[in-house]
Amino acid sequence: MNELHKTYGPVYTIWLGWTPIVVISGMNLIKTAFNSKNNELMGRPKNSITETLLQSGSDVAFTNHGPVWASLRRVAHSAVRKLAISEKLSDLVDDVVSETTDTMIKTHPIGTPFNPKSFIYANVFNIIASSAFGKRYKFGDKELKYLEQSFEDFRTNTNDLVICDRIPVLKKLPKYANILRKTLQTLKGLSGFVRQQYMDHLETHSSGVVNDFCDALIEAKEESIQEAKESAAALIDTNLSLVIVNIFIAGSDTTQYTLRWILLLMANNTEMQIQMRDEIESVIGDRVATNEDRNECHFVNAFIAEVLRYRNVTPLGLPHVAMSDMQLDKYHIKEGAFVFGNLISVNRDPILWPNPEVFDPKRFLTSDGKFVSNIPGFHPFGIGRRVCIGEKLALADLFFITVRLLKSTNECVFALPTGDGSADLQPDPNILLLSSPKPYEIMLKIR
Numbered sequence: 250m251n252e253l254h255k256t257y258g259p260v261y262t263i264w265l266g267w268t269p270i271v272v273i274s275g276m277n278l279i280k281t282a283f284n285s286k287n288n289e290l291m292g293r294p295k296n297s298i299t300e301t302l303l304q305s306g307s308d309v310a311f312t313n314h315g316p317v318w319a320s321l322r323r324v325a326h327s328a329v330r331k332l333a334i335s336e337k338l339s340d341l342v343d344d345v346v347s348e349t350t351d352t353m354i355k356t357h358p359i360g361t362p363f364n365p366k367s368f369i370y371a372n373v374f375n376i377i378a379s380s381a382f383g384k385r386y387k388f389g390d391k392e393l394k395y396l397e398q399s400f401e402d403f404r405t406n407t408n409d410l411v412i413c414d415r416i417p418v419l420k421k422l423p424k425y426a427n428i429l430r431k432t433l434q435t436l437k438g439l440s441g442f443v444r445q446q447y448m449d450h451l452e453t454h455s456s457g458v459v460n461d462f463c464d465a466l467i468e469a470k471e472e473s474i475q476e477a478k479e480s481a482a483a484l485i486d487t488n489l490s491l492v493i494v495n496i497f498i499a500g501s502d503t504t505q506y507t508l509r510w511i512l513l514l515m516a517n518n519t520e521m522q523i524q525m526r527d528e529i530e531s532v533i534g535d536r537v538a539t540n541e542d543r544n545e546c547h548f549v550n551a552f553i554a555e556v557l558r559y560r561n562v563t564p565l566g567l568p569h570v571a572m573s574d575m576q577l578d579k580y581h582i583k584e585g586a587f588v589f590g591n592l593i594s595v596n597r598d599p600i601l602w603p604n605p606e607v608f609d610p611k612r613f614l615t616s617d618g619k620f621v622s623n624i625p626g627f628h629p630f631g632i633g634r635r636v637c638i639g640e641k642l643a644l645a646d647l648f649f650i651t652v653r654l655l656k657s658t659n660e661c662v663f664a665l666p667t668g669d670g671s672a673d674l675q676p677d678p679n680i681l682l683l684s685s686p687k688p689y690e691i692m693l694k695i696r
């Protein structure tokens with residue numbers, strides 16, 4: 250997409266069947282498009298995925314801009330932000346990651362190469378499932394494996410699903426019909442499982458007690474009814490259970506894929522990894538990391554921010570849809586067009602980022618080594634009114650997980666069996682819309 254931008258300019262269209270897909274590049278143009286006060290581009294596409302998920306309900310991620318979406322977004326955003334700053338989160342992450350890492354060390358002793366994917370899944374699922382509906386799994390648990398497999402199957406087949414939706418004649422071919430049926434069944438199973446967790450909470454929820462996102466949303470619903478707020482019409486159980494599905498799906502994949510990049514880039518640059526380990530040792534030592542520590546671990550924060558910039562897992566964000574015609578600069582975007590903001594063109598803009606293809610955490614450090622995140626052109630979480638609601642939580646999760654992983658393996662370093670600097674850093678071409686490293690192996694090595 251970034252190469253096309255260089256050839257065809259800041260706004261170009263690709264046709265997928267009869268659907269025009271407009272790609273907008275450059276920070277200022279994306280800001281103008283996605284912040285427009287008339288909200289022209291604030292829709293989301295309708296397709297077999299969203300139909301299967303939403304049925305007759307509404308949610309945050311796939312519902313068009315409007316009062317229902319705004320009410321749901323407000324309560325979801327507030328619940329997510331509250332958790333991101335609570336000390337409960339660091340204790341939860343510490344506990345989950347220590348347990349998983351112990352298993353990882355036992356099953357893959359020093360010098361044994363392994364693919365860390367399942368350990369990353371176990372960490373992220375447990376953290377999100379605990380935060381969303383209070384569930385924890387042991388590594389290797391059957392239900393956890395089912396969830397991991399469902400996500401994998403869904404991800405592998407999304408490309409075909411998207412193509413079939415835009416070129417429906419393909420659905421008549423047995424190969425595609427089969428994929429479509431199986432994938433939508435998987436999605437139904439996954440979303441049904443998560444929605445059931447919300448429904449179970451309705452039975453057990455005690456007023457005023459908030460242990461997880463389900464409780465927070467039920468409280469918001471009850472408050473809106475008691476105070477006869479306008480939002481009460483939107484905050485109904487069908488919609489709120491879909492919001493939990495949003496948080497679970499949007500939060501899991503993005504955080505996991507970012508961690509896959511973090512681990513790969515740490516193993517590829519062991520000197521930087523040792524600098525992170527030294528900083529953690531001197532700032533945090535043996536205790537559990539706290540929110541205050543986040544302000545003191547400058548290099549760890551800079552490393553994570555650089556991973557988000559350099560290998561942003563959502564290079565095109567989520568698709569938007571033009572809800573009405575829009576004039577953007579000299580370009581006319583027609584109602585119904587799919588619209589993507591090309592975030593690579595921002596996060597790796599050579600004008601904003603010198604040598605953008607070089608991985609260099611120092612970009613996020615001042616000359617006296619202090620971390621700064623509000624750098625123009627740093628937009629891994631999207632731009633405009635539909636920007637990610639999970640940014641604060643994702644940053645907290647990534648920090649606490651990385652810190653615990655390094656603390657639990659402090660006698661060693663994560664290394665590549667093929668040596669420093671040998672990683673393949675090109676994203677896996679089989680995964681659409683998300684950027685993941687190709688499957689890789691790492692090992693623990695004595696420092």
Ligand code: HEM
Binds near residue numbers: 310496501503637
């Ligand atoms: C590294 C982690 C993450 C990245 C890079 C990321 C990135 C993004 C991006 C680029 C968008 C699309 C913005 C747009 O359409 O313009 C988005 C939307 C969204 N994200 Fe995230 N995200 C991450 C983690 C999370 C987490 C942890 C949660 C929930 C707890 C979450 C929930 C959502 C939701 C609900 C939306 C839809 C917002 C809407 O349509 O109004 N994300 N995210």
